[in-house]
Amino acid sequence: MPGCHPRLHDPTKQTEAPISPMGAEGSEFVDERASADDASFDFDHAFDNVKGKPCRVDQISITGLDRTKPYIVSREFARVREAKTLDDVKDAVLDAYEDLMGLDIFEAIEIVIDGSRKGGHNCNVAARFYERSILRVHTGTYVQGTEGSVEASANLTNPLGRAEQISLSGEWGSQSTTTYSLGLTRPRPFDSRTVFEARLQQSFHDYQRWSSFSELVRGASLTLSTEDGRHSVSYDLGWRRLTDSSRMASRSVVRQLGDKLKSAVRYAFRYDAFEERLFPRRGWGVSSTSELAGVGVDPNMLRFFRQRLAAQVAVPLSATASLSPT
Incomplete structure (x- = not known):
């Protein structure tokens, strides 16, 4: 090499x-x-x-x-x-x-x-x-909770010569989850110090066992972020369908059954001062995500505002162990 x-x-x-x-x-x-x-x-x-x-x-x-x-x-x-x-x-x-x-x-x-x-x-x-080689392929199996899943992805590196990455991935769960995704990532569009990403995705989640409904989501997203990943702005446009084949869902779920559109803008901020990002032993980090849904005039749109805040601190306990509460 x-x-x-x-x-x-x-x-x-x-x-x-x-x-x-x-x-x-x-x-x-x-x-x-x-x-x-x-x-x-x-x-x-x-x-x-x-x-x-x-x-x-x-x-x-x-x-x-x-x-x-x-x-x-x-x-x-x-x-x-x-x-x-x-x-x-x-x-x-x-x-x-x-x-x-x-x-x-x-x-x-x-x-x-x-x-x-x-x-x-x-x-x-x-x-x-x-x-780099133009094609990279990855497969793997994972277990989370009581569900196992198989994941496969293919990534095209720089196929058009403009430093873009094209990725296609799929995940198939043993119980309730199936997802597909197709993405295009382009660094430094128009010579700016940013990264542009466009993504199409579909996901299916079966919550019949726990909440008596199933969810199918199809949509697209556009994201512009700084090269260091500290700031990002996204626009999501998607279609969601909730169904209840068991007819045992709660009233709050029944009110949300059917088709809904989601048109939302999202801003995310991340900052950390960890010594190592993969396995932090010392330092701290914070993140904030603000999402506003209902951008548009369609009466069938989901409308909400959501704010998420998260913080993490890493405190070393010994030469090989650390405490990292979130």
Whole structure:
């Protein structure tokens, strides 16, 4: 599997002497040849001596793009051409690398900063991209409470070359739940720092055992969120049908039987200060979701306002355990 190993040379010198290994996650600016020839070479000191020198990018070469449209990459490297010193070039390259890997369409990116043939205070940037496989398939089985379920999903990565993700999934429960979903995710639409998602879905829930009714929901949703997921705005349009085949539902359920339309806007805010998000041991987080249903003039629409607030705190108990109440 190719990794990301950008290398940095001093473009103000005629030789290709290495400058410094930069401590960036997943990337390092190292010249392996010099390391082998002189293991005692002080890269940090050498780079400190030249990082403030004037330096302009003369040429950016991009290879390895099979499906990806060139503008997806070139818009991220535009900041590199604005750099005025060697240190600015390094920082701009690392920022572009992190943003491009954040699209989740590349397995790895290799970037090399080298001296320009023009000499002087110029350098060249060469980037080699390794795209992810276009198709990913996942299957699994789960047990929640008394119900087991089987899940299958297929994901198309960057099929049209614009960093989009197309996903198709289905879940079949052993007792009461069946869901299907088709989604399209597009990062940075119109060069904005947002993520757009469109989704079609259908779900069926059989609550006859507990509440004497069944629910069928079909609908679509549009969501625009910030890249960090902290803010999101959604619009949901759906059709819901409640049925009572047993004719034993309560009066409150009977009043809701039949077909209803849902037209709703939703805003969500999330913030957390956990040390680790997957298994938080220390920190805290809050979330808020506001939903207003009944956007429209159809008298058959569901109308309500719903506000949800949640908070979580993680307190370490030992080196391997923590308490995390919600």
